[in-house]
Amino acid sequence: MSGKPMLHYFNGRGRMESIRWLLAAAGVEFEEKLFETHEEFEKLIQGGALMYEQVPMVEIDGMNLVETRAILRYIAAKYGLYGRNLKEQAWIDMYVEGLRDLSDMIMYFPLSLPEEKEMNLEYILQRATMRFFPVYEKALRDHGQDFLVGSQLSWADIQLLEVILMAEECKPSVLLGFPLLQEFKVRISCIPTINKFLQPGSQRKPPLDEESIRKVKNIFKFERGMFLKNMSTIVAEY
Numbered sequence: 001m002s003g004k005p006m007l008h009y010f011n012g013r014g015r016m017e018s019i020r021w022l023l024a025a026a027g028v029e030f031e032e033k034l035f036e037t038h039e040e041f042e043k044l045i046q047g048g049a050l051m052y053e054q055v056p057m058v059e060i061d062g063m064n065l066v067e068t069r070a071i072l073r074y075i076a077a078k079y080g081l082y083g084r085n086l087k088e089q090a091w092i093d094m095y096v097e098g099l100r101d102l103s104d105m106i107m108y109f110p111l112s113l114p115e116e117k118e119m120n121l122e123y124i125l126q127r128a129t130m131r132f133f134p135v136y137e138k139a140l141r142d143h144g145q146d147f148l149v150g151s152q153l154s155w156a157d158i159q160l161l162e163v164i165l166m167a168e169e170c171k172p173s174v175l176l177g178f179p180l181l182q183e184f185k186v187r188i189s190c191i192p193t194i195n196k197f198l199q200p201g202s203q204r205k206p207p208l209d210e211e212s213i214r215k216v217k218n219i220f221k222f223e224r225g226m227f228l229k230n231m232s233t234i235v236a237e238y
Helices: 014-025 038-046 068-078 086-111 114-143 155-170 179-189 192-197 210-219
Strands: 006-010 031-035 057-060 063-066 225-229 233-237
Touching: 006 014, 006 210, 014 068, 014 086, 014 155, 014 192, 031 038, 038 210, 057 068, 063 068, 086 114, 086 155, 114 155, 114 179, 155 179, 179 192
Parallel strands: 006 031
Antiparallel strands: 006 057, 057 063, 225 233
16 A cells, blocks of 8 residues: 555545545545445455445555544544644534534435425525524634634534535525635635645545436445435435
């Protein structure tokens, strides 16, 4: 191995995307083994590297790390993005867990049943602007710093920028009415390592499109369909 972290996943965002963001923000170069078929995924399972026979999986420091939050916490702690003390870590955890709720809704949105797509989009935007973004707008105002926690960049800031950009893909004007979040977006996007990740040609992945959804269904053997129903239940027909 090259010594760089090795990311095992399909060629798409999914739960690996936040890991890509965190490594990129830390200035860590990484490599990817992206499987395209069910046979390639099955081979990874049969190799015994996946504790729960699920991805994402990251090879780093001689370990095969699985479970998204465990991977993210390890990377954040290793590269100084997880606060300076337990109190700061607790605030970071609270912020990123809330962001996960919103990012999951957006991530699964392309899997909406066709007749529910408009309703689901309206629900996502309502939750973003009425429940989640007000929390982070207030956090920035109350903290009075450039960052959500402490006085330096953390996992929470990186996760927030990622989710803001995801929400803007749903509706470009979603930050209207949140001036501090607008400033935050510009400020964090200008950090050199993050700005590099935002440029064309980086390892950042695009949103799911119809071709990507077809590949995901084939890889994980969702042969007849996989849909998000009522923004709460994944319905997979085998």
